[in-house]
Amino acid sequence: MTWQSLIGVPQCADCLDLLGQLPDGMVNLCFADPDYNIGVFRKMPAGEYLEWCEAWITEVSRVLAPNGALWVSHSKPDVLVDISRIIERYGRGRVNWVTWDKYNGASPGEQYVMNRTKLHPQGKRGLDQDAEYIIYHADEGDWTAQCDRERGFIFEPLRAYLDGERQRAGASKEDINEALDFRRMGGMAGRHYFSRSQWCLPTAEHYHAMREYLNTNDHGGEYLRREYEDLRREYEDLRYTFNNPGKVSSVWQIPPAPRTWHPTPKPEALLERIIRATSNEGGLVLDCFAGSFTTAWVSARLGRRWICGDICAEYVERFAAELEQPQQVGMGL
Numbered sequence: 001m002t003w004q005s006l007i008g009v010p011q012c013a014d015c016l017d018l019l020g021q022l023p024d025g026m027v028n029l030c031f032a033d034p035d036y037n038i039g040v041f042r043k044m045p046a047g048e049y050l051e052w053c054e055a056w057i058t059e060v061s062r063v064l065a066p067n068g069a070l071w072v073s074h075s076k077p078d079v080l081v082d083i084s085r086i087i088e089r090y091g092r093g094r095v096n097w098v099t100w101d102k103y104n105g106a107s108p109g110e111q112y113v114m115n116r117t118k119l120h121p122q123g124k125r126g127l128d129q130d131a132e133y134i135i136y137h138a139d140e141g142d143w144t145a146q147c148d149r150e151r152g153f154i155f156e157p158l159r160a161y162l163d164g165e166r167q168r169a170g171a172s173k174e175d176i177n178e179a180l181d182f183r184r185m186g187g188m189a190g191r192h193y194f195s196r197s198q199w200c201l202p203t204a205e206h207y208h209a210m211r212e213y214l215n216t217n218d219h220g221g222e223y224l225r226r227e228y229e230d231l232r233r234e235y236e237d238l239r240y241t242f243n244n245p246g247k248v249s250s251v252w253q254i255p256p257a258p259r260t261w262h263p264t265p266k267p268e269a270l271l272e273r274i275i276r277a278t279s280n281e282g283g284l285v286l287d288c289f290a291g292s293f294t295t296a297w298v299s300a301r302l303g304r305r306w307i308c309g310d311i312c313a314e315y316v317e318r319f320a321a322e323l324e325q326p327q328q329v330g331m332g333l
Contacts, residue, residue: 007284010296010323011309012316015288018309019059027063027307028241028283031274031295032056033073033266049079054086056288061090063286067240069138069278073100073266077133087137098134100270101253138240138278155199155238158231162202162210162224163194169219179213180206201235204228236280245277257294261318265292272298279304293319 003022011018015034034056037049044052060070070092074080084094166176173194177187189210192200202210207228214223257267271294279285281303287295290308292315299306310316 006307007305008300010290010293010316010319011307012311012313013288013309014311015056015309016059018288018307019056019063022063022286022307024062025065025068026284027060027068027286028065029069029071029275029279029304030060030064030286030288031071031073031271032060032287033289033291035289036075037079038075046079050082050086053083057083057086057090060286060288061087061092064092066139067238069136069241071134071136071274071278073132073134075129075132080133080135084135084137087135092137092139094135095138096136096250098136099251100132100134101130101251102132102256103128103130134274136274136278138242155201155235156196158201158235158238159194159196159199161226161231165214165223166194166210169214169221169223171214171219176210176213180209201231204232207231241278241280241283243277243280245273248273257292260292262292262315266294268294268298271295272302275299275302275304290319291315 003026006018006021034053037044037046064070070087072080072083072087074083084097088094166173173190174184174187176189176193178184180187180189182188182190189202189206192198193202193206193210207224211224252270252273254267254269254273257265259265275285275295275298283304285295285299285304285306285308287293287306287308288310290296290310291312293308293310296306296308296319299308
């Protein structure tokens with residue numbers, strides 16, 4: 001069985017067993033909602049729990065692409081700080097700390113009262129703990145560090161292609177600047193389309209203008225024959241992915257999902273925000289603590305591939321049954 005056979009098929013597996021089946025660097029986005037160590041599935045001493053977290057973080061770091069994103073959810077902020085420090089040791093800095101304010105985003109009613117009563121017995125001294133916390137880690141693409149790392153300068157193949165075609169045609173950077181209507185000395189093309197230190201992908205308009213210039217000005221050959229859309233897709237695969245959702249703060253007021261066969265399903269709106277922002281269509285999304293499999297549903301709806309699994313056979317079986325009858329699936333799953 002190949003690892004590709006796991007895509008789109010719910011897996012009943014321990015997180016480490018599932019991760020062990022995946023090759024290096026193939027996952028674009030991982031959302032992890034691990035056991036909170038409060039006694040539902042496991043209750044370990046604090047140090048042992050963090051050792052377990054480090055084990056799966058090590059594997060997640062291995063299977064994530066260099067520009068991949070990792071989101072981790074937890075109910076205890078002090079524990080999440082420790083998890084964040086572990087992730088940072090593997091080269092992905094923390095980009096955001098998100099507070100999921102669950103009940104300020106909901107209309108007051110029976111569910112709010114039920115959860116408030118359950119979580120905070122009468123007489124407890126303190127504020128309501130009606131929030132969970134999510135950390136977002138990614139390599140933001142520090143150019144100097146990337147040049148020094150084993151994987152090298154991630155945009156180098158594209159930069160080398162553009163600059164190689166320019167040199168093969170015998171055109172100077174100044175010639176290209178002039179052909180694209182930039183200033184001849186120090187213009188945009190010379191500074192950014194061929195440079196190793198401040199490289200960026202040309203627009204489609206500028207790429208086609210460069211192609212026309214090199215192929216129609218006695219440069220003795222055919223140049224820049226690769227289609228722009230192929231270059232753009234390669235660029236999207238390499239770059240640090242963040243599809244900015246606009247004016248969204250790090251406090252998310254999203255109502256919780258209704259309880260179904262899973263006691264604590266994550267709402268689709270929460271996963272949709274994460275998946276849209278930090279992956280592209282066709283990308284591979286991983287969730288090895290899938291629970292209600294919200295990650296799988298939302299990934300499929302947004303045109304992403306997914307690998308999702310959970311150690312609880314009941315959850316996997318219920319989700320697999322609903323996959324066969326998608327018309328009956330509610331938006332809360």
